[in-house]
Structure formats: C-alpha cells, structure tokens
Amino acid sequence: MEQGKFGAMVVCCILGVGQLVAWNTILTISDYYYQVFPEYHPSRVLTLVYQPFVLGTIFILVFMGKKKKNQKQIAIGYTIFFIGSLLLIILDVATKGEGTLLAYIFLCSIVACFGMANAHVEGAMLGELSFMCPEFIQSFVAGLGVAGAITSALRLVTKAVFDKSPNGLRKGALLFLAFSTLIEFICMLLYIYMFPKLPIVKHYYAKAESNHVEADETKITQLSNKELLDQNMGLAINLFLIYALTLSIFPGFLYENTGEHKLGSWYPLVLVASYNVWDAFSRYIPLSKHLKIESIKWITSCVLVRFLFVPAFYFTAKSADQGWMVLLTSLLGLTNGYLTVCVLANKPKSKYNVLETDALGNLLVSFMLGGIFAGVCLGWLWLIGTKSSF
Numbered sequence: 001m002e003q004g005k006f007g008a009m010v011v012c013c014i015l016g017v018g019q020l021v022a023w024n025t026i027l028t029i030s031d032y033y034y035q036v037f038p039e040y041h042p043s044r045v046l047t048l049v050y051q052p053f054v055l056g057t058i059f060i061l062v063f064m065g066k067k068k069k070n071q072k073q074i075a076i077g078y079t080i081f082f083i084g085s086l087l088l089i090i091l092d093v094a095t096k097g098e099g100t101l102l103a104y105i106f107l108c109s110i111v112a113c114f115g116m117a118n119a120h121v122e123g124a125m126l127g128e129l130s131f132m133c134p135e136f137i138q139s140f141v142a143g144l145g146v147a148g149a150i151t152s153a154l155r156l157v158t159k160a161v162f163d164k165s166p167n168g169l170r171k172g173a174l175l176f177l178a179f180s181t182l183i184e185f186i187c188m189l190l191y192i193y194m195f196p197k198l199p200i201v202k203h204y205y206a207k208a209e210s211n212h213v214e215a216d217e218t219k220i221t222q223l224s225n226k227e228l229l230d231q232n233m234g235l236a237i238n239l240f241l242i243y244a245l246t247l248s249i250f251p252g253f254l255y256e257n258t259g260e261h262k263l264g265s266w267y268p269l270v271l272v273a274s275y276n277v278w279d280a281f282s283r284y285i286p287l288s289k290h291l292k293i294e295s296i297k298w299i300t301s302c303v304l305v306r307f308l309f310v311p312a313f314y315f316t317a318k319s320a321d322q323g324w325m326v327l328l329t330s331l332l333g334l335t336n337g338y339l340t341v342c343v344l345a346n347k348p349k350s351k352y353n354v355l356e357t358d359a360l361g362n363l364l365v366s367f368m369l370g371g372i373f374a375g376v377c378l379g380w381l382w383l384i385g386t387k388s389s390f
Contacts, residue, residue: 004200009139011195012129015078016143017150018187019121022081022114023050024151025088025180027251028272032173033107036099043251044379049108051373053115058123058366062225062359070124070358075192077120082184084113089177097170119369126344127361131354132204134345135287141344142283145337148276154179156273159266208354222353228360234296235343236364240371241303242343246336247375248382249313250275250329267322271329279333286341293342306335340368 026033026046033042061073087110095103129136158172165171195201229236251272286292293299309332316324344364352360 004198005133005135008195008198008200009135011190011198012136012139013143013146015125015187015191015195016140017147018078018081018143018184018190019118019125019140020144020147021151021180021183022085023118024147024276025085025176026050026111026114028151028155028269029173029176030251031268032169035169036097037104037107038099040104044376046108046111047247047251047376047379050111050115050118051369051376053112054119054369055366055373057116057119058362058369061119061123062362062366070128071196073120073124074128075188077117077124078184078188078191080113080117080120082181082188084110084117085177085181085184089174089181092170092174092177097167119365123362123365124358125361126365127358130352130357130361131208132201138283138287138341138345141341142280144340145276145280145283149273149280151176151180152269152273152276155269159269223356223359225359225363228352228356229363232360232364234300235346236367238296238299238303238339238343239364239368240374242306242336242339243368243371244374244378245306245309246332247372248378249309249332249375271326274326274330275333275336277333278330279337282334282337283341285338286345292345293339294346296346299339299342299346302335302339306339 027043030043030046033046088107091103091106091110125140126137129140154176155172158175159169162168162172162175196205223231293302309328312328313325316328
C-alpha cells in the first residue's frame with residue numbers, strides 16, 4: 001500500500017487546492033470588485049455573506065449525523081464550486097463589468113453557494129482522510145494553502161500583463177476566473193472518477209466498510225457529537241482562535257486600513273501574496289516530525305501568543321513603512337498555516353471508527369468556520385473611528 005501513497009498525496013493536495021481556490025479567487029480579485037462596486041465594501045461584505053452559509057450548512061451536516069459514506073456529499077460540493085465559478089464569468093460578461101445592484105446581489109448569491117460547497121467538502125474530506133493516514137490530511141490541508149499562493153501569484157502576473165492596457169483590471173480578473181473554473185472542473189473529475197479508484201484509497205475504503213459492518217454486527221455504540229467534542233475540545237478551541245485572529249486582519253484590514261505607500265495599487269496585492277505564500281509554505285513544515293508540535297499545551301500557547309498581532313498590526317499601519325507590514329503579514333500567514341496543520345493532523349486520543357472520524361471532521365471544521373465568521377465580524381472593528389485607513 002505504501003507504493004501508491006505518494007500519488008494519493010498529490011491527488012489530495014490538488015483536491016485541497018480545489019476546495020479553496022474558488023473562494024480565494026473572490027478574495028484575490030477584490031481590487032477589481034472594488035472598482036466595479038466601490039460603495040459596497042466587497043472584501044468585507046462578500047466574506048460576511050460567505051461565512052453564514054458555510055456555518056449554517058456545516059451545522060446542519062453535524063446535527064444530522066452521519067449515516068452513509070461521504071463520497072456523494074463531496075462530489076456535490078466540487079460540482080457546486082465548478083458551476084459557481086463558471087457563473088461568475090457569465091455574470092461579468094453579461095453585465096459587461098458594470099456595477100449594478102442586481103449584479104452585486106447575484107454575485108453575493110454565487111458566493112453563498114461557494115459557502116455551502118465549502119461545508120460539503122471540507123469536513124467530509126477531513127473525516128474521510130482521518131480514517132486513512134495523517135499524510136493524506138497534511139497534503140489536503142497543504143493544498144488549501146497552495147490555493148492561496150497560486151491565486152496570489154497569478155493575480156500579480158495578470159496585473160503586470162494587463163496593468164497598462166485598456167480595461168486591464170477586468171481582463172485580468174476574467175482570466176483569473178477562467179483558471180479557477182478549470183481547476184474546479186479538474187477537481188470534480190479527479191474526485192468522482194480517479195480518487196476512489198486509487199489502490200491505496202480502495203484499500204482504506206474496504207477497511208472502512210469492514211469497520212462499519214463490524215460495528216453493526218457487534219452493536220458497538222457510536223460516540224455522540226458531545227462525547228467526541230469533549231475528547232477533542234482543546235483542538236476545537238485552538239482552531240476557533242487561530243481563524244478568529246487571522247480573519248480579523250486578513251483580508252479586510254490589508255485592503256482598507258493600511259494606507260497609501262510607494263507600491264500604490266500593488267500594495268494590497270503584495271500583502272495578500274505574502275500572506276498566502278508563507279501560509280502555503282508553513283503547511284509543509286509539519287511533514288517533518290521533528291518540526292511538528294504535538295503537545296496541545298504548546299499549540300495553545302502559540303495560538304494565544306498570536307493575539308499580539310492585533311496591536312502589532314495597529315501600530316505598524318499607523319507609523320511604520322511598508323516593509324514592516326509585509327514582514328508582519330508574512331508572519332501571520334506562516335503561523336496560521338503551521339498551527340492549522342499541527343491541530344488537524346494531531347493524533348486523536350482514542351481510536352475512532354469511520355463514522356466517528358467523519359463526525360469529528362465536521363465538528364472540527366465547524367469550529368474553524370465559527371472562528372472565521374467571528375474574525376470577519378471582528379474585522380469591522382478596525383473601521384471604528386476612521387473613515388478609511390490609519
């Protein structure tokens with residue numbers, strides 16, 4: 001089974017990219033949406049639209065419980081990602097890039113669908129991969145970071161190519177959306193037709209089925225959501241705090257509260273790219289066991305220390321130059337990706353069956369998404385007492 005392990009890890013990484021590339025596309029072309037919808041705070045509002053649908057869907061999935069395999073749920077999620085990405089292109093072409101209220105409402109509706117797709121994919125994938133092996137989880141979570149790095153790199157390229165051309169910002173955004181749509185199409189096909197047929201994956205699916213049959217025959221009582229949460233409360237709270245802090249700063253603060261600098265319109269793009277590149281890089285660090293934190297106490301300590309980023313960003317935006325802000329943003333991404341993998345790849349206290357790992361995956365993702373939503377809401381506090389930037 002070790003023979004096909006690397007190939008499966010590559011597929012997991014690509015599926016991780018597909019799980020987040022649609023949403024990262026929205027975040028990364030925010031400068032275009034600020035041009036089209038200047039009065040509607042796109043970066044903040046779209047994030048605020050996205051999160052309730054992610055949270056609402058994941059909570060429904062958690063409380064409905066798990067009665068069958070995840071494959072259908074995940075396939076539905078990737079299909080929604082693909083259709084939604086395609087509709088973004090159709091919307092922009094149909095409206096010719098004009099920022100009408102109706103177009104903005106339609107944009108928000110597509111973003112809401114992305115939220116539902118995220119909830120269908122992320123928790124189910126983590127639950128499914130948890131029953132396989134830690135390397136698969138690490139590869140999938142690393143793919144989430146790679147999605148950000150790829151989208152940021154592509155955005156910088158499209159801006160450089162189209163910056164001086166007429167309607168260049170729109171051309172770059174459309175090319176970007178086309179790339180995102182292609183990635184989602186590939187991921188949809190990969191998961192439906194290739195991933196389940198990999199020998200090592202078939203082995204784990206057979207093992208999961210055997211485990212499920214054995215549990216039914218022996219009448220083993222499945223742990224409830226409350227019992228699973230009690231056993232993994234430290235992991236859940238840490239995930240919540242990691243993303244509450246990160247999303248209170250990224251991306252809204254970086255777009256609206258960092259002032260004007262020598263880089264001009266490139267400045268927010270460079271900041272977002274710095275965050276995404278270091279976030280992606282740091283997700284591979286725990287692949288080395290010597291560099292991975294496994295103690296919950298040490299993880300919690302690192303998570304709490306990260307809250308020093310709040311005063312650090314405030315004073316840097318107020319009085320420091322752009323170099324310090326890039327450094328600080330890079331550190332934010334570095335710690336976010338690293339601690340996320342340390343938490344999600346942490347060995348569970350007990351040996352769970354396949355249904356319990358599915359439920360635990362959804363529970364952990366619900367706390368992570370709750371943290372993201374809390375961070376998005378807290379991000380609006382940066383606007384108190386200021387009209388734009390510090």
